[in-house]
Amino acid sequence: MKDVGRHPRIKLMTLSEVEDVSGYVGNFNVKVRRKARYVREADCTACGECATVCPVNKYNEYEVGLATRNAIYIPFPQSIPSSYVINMADCLSKDVITCNKCVEKCQKRCIDFDMRDEIVELKVGAVVVATGMDVYDPTRLDEYGYTRFQNVVTSLELERLINAGGPTGGHLVRPGDTKAPKRIGFIQCVGSRSHNRGNPYCSNICCMVTIKNSLLIKEHYPDTEITVFYIDIRAFGKGFEDLYERSKREGVRYVRGLPEHIEEDPSTGSLRLKVENTTAGCIEEHELDMVVLAVGLEARKDGDKIRHLLSLSQTSDGFLAESHPKLMPVDAPTRGVFLAGCVESPKDIKDSVTQASAAAARAGVILSSDKIKLDAAIAVVDKEKCTFCELCVQVCPYSAISASKQNKIAAHVTEAMCAGCGSCAAECAFGAISLRHFEDAQYMAQIEAALAENPQDTAIVFACNWCSYAAADLTGTSRLQYPPNIRIIRTMCSARVNEKFVMQAFKLGAPVVLVSGCHLADCHYMAANRSTVKRMDRLWSRLERLGIRPERLQLEWMSAAEGQKFARVMAELDERRSKVTPEEIEQTRKALEAADKKKVA
Amino acid sequence: MTPTEKQSKLKCMRCGHEYTTSDDLIKVERACPKCRSNSVRRVGEKK
Ligand SMILES: Cc1cc2nc3c(=O)[nH]c(=O)nc-3n(C[C@H](O)[C@H](O)[C@H](O)COP(=O)(O)OP(=O)(O)OC[C@H]3O[C@@H](n4cnc5c(N)ncnc54)[C@H](O)[C@@H]3O)c2cc1C
Ligand SMILES: [Zn+2]
Numbered sequence: 001m002k003d004v005g006r007h008p009r010i011k012l013m014t015l016s017e018v019e020d021v022s023g024y025v026g027n028f029n030v031k032v033r034r035k036a037r038y039v040r041e042a043d044c045t046a047c048g049e050c051a052t053v054c055p056v057n058k059y060n061e062y063e064v065g066l067a068t069r070n071a072i073y074i075p076f077p078q079s080i081p082s083s084y085v086i087n088m089a090d091c092l093s094k095d096v097i098t099c100n101k102c103v104e105k106c107q108k109r110c111i112d113f114d115m116r117d118e119i120v121e122l123k124v125g126a127v128v129v130a131t132g133m134d135v136y137d138p139t140r141l142d143e144y145g146y147t148r149f150q151n152v153v154t155s156l157e158l159e160r161l162i163n164a165g166g167p168t169g170g171h172l173v174r175p176g177d178t179k180a181p182k183r184i185g186f187i188q189c190v191g192s193r194s195h196n197r198g199n200p201y202c203s204n205i206c207c208m209v210t211i212k213n214s215l216l217i218k219e220h221y222p223d224t225e226i227t228v229f230y231i232d233i234r235a236f237g238k239g240f241e242d243l244y245e246r247s248k249r250e251g252v253r254y255v256r257g258l259p260e261h262i263e264e265d266p267s268t269g270s271l272r273l274k275v276e277n278t279t280a281g282c283i284e285e286h287e288l289d290m291v292v293l294a295v296g297l298e299a300r301k302d303g304d305k306i307r308h309l310l311s312l313s314q315t316s317d318g319f320l321a322e323s324h325p326k327l328m329p330v331d332a333p334t335r336g337v338f339l340a341g342c343v344e345s346p347k348d349i350k351d352s353v354t355q356a357s358a359a360a361a362r363a364g365v366i367l368s369s370d371k372i373k374l375d376a377a378i379a380v381v382d383k384e385k386c387t388f389c390e391l392c393v394q395v396c397p398y399s400a401i402s403a404s405k406q407n408k409i410a411a412h413v414t415e416a417m418c419a420g421c422g423s424c425a426a427e428c429a430f431g432a433i434s435l436r437h438f439e440d441a442q443y444m445a446q447i448e449a450a451l452a453e454n455p456q457d458t459a460i461v462f463a464c465n466w467c468s469y470a471a472a473d474l475t476g477t478s479r480l481q482y483p484p485n486i487r488i489i490r491t492m493c494s495a496r497v498n499e500k501f502v503m504q505a506f507k508l509g510a511p512v513v514l515v516s517g518c519h520l521a522d523c524h525y526m527a528a529n530r531s532t533v534k535r536m537d538r539l540w541s542r543l544e545r546l547g548i549r550p551e552r553l554q555l556e557w558m559s560a561a562e563g564q565k566f567a568r569v570m571a572e573l574d575e576r577r578s579k580v581t582p583e584e585i586e587q588t589r590k591a592l593e594a595a596d597k598k599k600v601a
Numbered sequence: 602m603t604p605t606e607k608q609s610k611l612k613c614m615r616c617g618h619e620y621t622t623s624d625d626l627i628k629v630e631r632a633c634p635k636c637r638s639n640s641v642r643r644v645g646e647k648k
Contacts, residue, residue: 519630520628520629520630521630527628530627530628533626533627533631534627536642537642537643540614540642550614550642551614551615551617551640553614553640554614554615554638554640555614555639555640555641556638556639556640557630557639572615
């Protein structure tokens with residue numbers, strides 16, 4: 001952090017928050033609110049005299065409440081800049097200057113109550129999001145008595161209790177009576193790997209954090225009895241298994257099984273728990289002086305703001321989604337934005353730093369070139385045909401399109417922001433937007449060719465490039481069988497499937513049509529496939545109004561790994577196809593032709 | 602069951618099963634509780 005602070009080409013803006021982002025890759029405009037510090041950092045020598053006279057005592061956020069701080073304070077010993085700050089919400093002088101003790105004490109005269117927040121505008125070429133995570137709050141799990149029992153602490157609190165710079169100077173004591181605990185229990189997976197008690201995913205770091213802390217405690221207090229209650233230990237990183245083995249050699253006991261609940265003996269503050277040791281197949285009772293809950297990590301509660309500002313998407317666990325898990329793991333779906341650290345998924349420091357280095361290198365690629373290469377498949381507007389309806393603006397997941405109904409301004413695509421999903425082209429009823437290389441005429445020709453011979457025996461499948469088409473590939477490479485009369489038409493995203501493609505297929509005699517794409521939360525184009533969902537509802541209603549059975553149009557989401565699902569869906573689709581009679585197909589054709597005539601008239 | 606204020610009525614286009622849900626129909630992946638198909642259509646009034 002010191003190196004960053006001193007670096008001539010890095011501008012470190014602490015106590016600052018991004019308020020607005022506009023523009024696009026290479027040309028972002030960022031508005032940053034620099035919050036008032038009320039202490040001139042250039043003059044402050046961090047002597048600490050001011051804090052000695054401050055009468056306010058508040059929850060110390062850095063010490064997770066294990067200590068207090070004043071209203072004027074230094075957030076933590078190694079803070080950069082090394083300067084005090086006043087939390088105005090806590091200061092007695094927030095409305096009228098009533099206290100003024102710190103001002104009187106400060107010899108350097110660096111306290112200034114007239115300071116105001118400042119808005120700073122920056123022009124940047126790339127953005128790295130590294131806003132981290134939240135730690136799971138186990139207060140919700142009443143059975144473990146966190147906050148009810150003083151000697152039940154979280155792993156984060158333990159970090160402070162054993163840190164030489166922490167509130168106890170590194171002397172491990174239990175909060176209830178400040179006595180050194182002789183028997184410590186760690187409960188793993190608190191808030192992780194559970195569908196009804198926290199989050200369903202593994203938080204990645206908790207096993208190693210416990211192993212590390214058990215070794216630290218054993219090193220300083222070898223007589224401490226340590227028991228770890230776990231589901232399974234995940235020590236998969238370099239050197240991790242060694243650490244695990246070492247902690248066992250040091251006498252840490254590992255019991256496979258999680259306790260149901262904890263009871264406290266109010267006279268001693270000791271904790272009792274019962275656990276089913278699933279390795280030994282017996283119930284064990286434990287009496288402990290202190291219990292540490294190995295809490296998981298979760299997405300930041302205030303993360304939505306940054307997500308909206310940069311048009312980013314989340315995976316189902318709430319963390320930010322990368323552009324592609326294998327090929328672009330540090331790129332965000334918005335071009336020019338990169339992800340690093342726990343904002344993307346729970347990870348340890350090594351992985352966070354690895355990802356941050358990669359993100360910095362990716363950003364460097366953009367910054368070091370005058371021009372960037374874009375994919376050719378991006379949306380283009382025929383301004384003559386545009387009716388300013390703004391529908392394209394609404395469906396674009398990247399906010400790459402602007403238009404104005406009010407001012408009659410035709411749609412304009414900022415090419416550097418367009419990712420090429422084609423949602424806009426599918427939504428435009430006037431053919432005013434097309435996706436280069438994936439144009440309407442090309443699709444119409446493919447549909448025609450697929451149904452040129454024996455249309456009654458053919459099923460039309462629209463498959464998105466990233467998931468369902470890849471699932472079809474996997475079906476092939478896995479030697480799984482599916483009916484040979486399926487005709488697959490590849491689109492970049494399911495959202496590219498225009499209603500008229502589906503109608504054209506039915507008009508040309510297709511008995512059944514399937515639209516398929518990535519699972520809703522896994523869309524390669526952020527949430528473009530939500531447009532598909534809306535369009536499918538519209539299509540089913542339209543078919544019904546025309547007297548065509550809506551069941552002939554199917555929708556399936558599948559991932560690139562679901563080759564088996566692909567094969568099963570295709571077999572079922574063919575089965576459905578075989579039940580559509582030539583009479584029904586003929587009726588459909590007539591109904592659609594009549595509808596076309598009505599439209600022309 | 603009749604759909605309440607926040608519930609939507611859905612019909613599976615694969616097996617015909619009808620059900621109601623309070624899920625957000627656009628953000629949450631629709632899957633028929635009976636046959637797991639995603640060909641699930643919103644029927645009736647838009648809520
Ligand atoms: C109890 C515990 C013990 C751990 N022990 C270890 C260990 O021993 N070894 C190890 O490798 N890992 C450990 N970890 C994991 C480690 O903490 C993470 O890997 C690491 O902190 C991730 O770094 P990060 O930069 O992604 O996020 P963070 O460290 O969370 O940093 C994100 C920063 O962004 C700031 N921020 C958030 N939103 C905004 C915004 N809108 N504007 C400006 N700034 C913002 C936050 O204030 C924060 O300073 C532990 C984690 C926990 C919970
Ligand atoms: Zn069904």
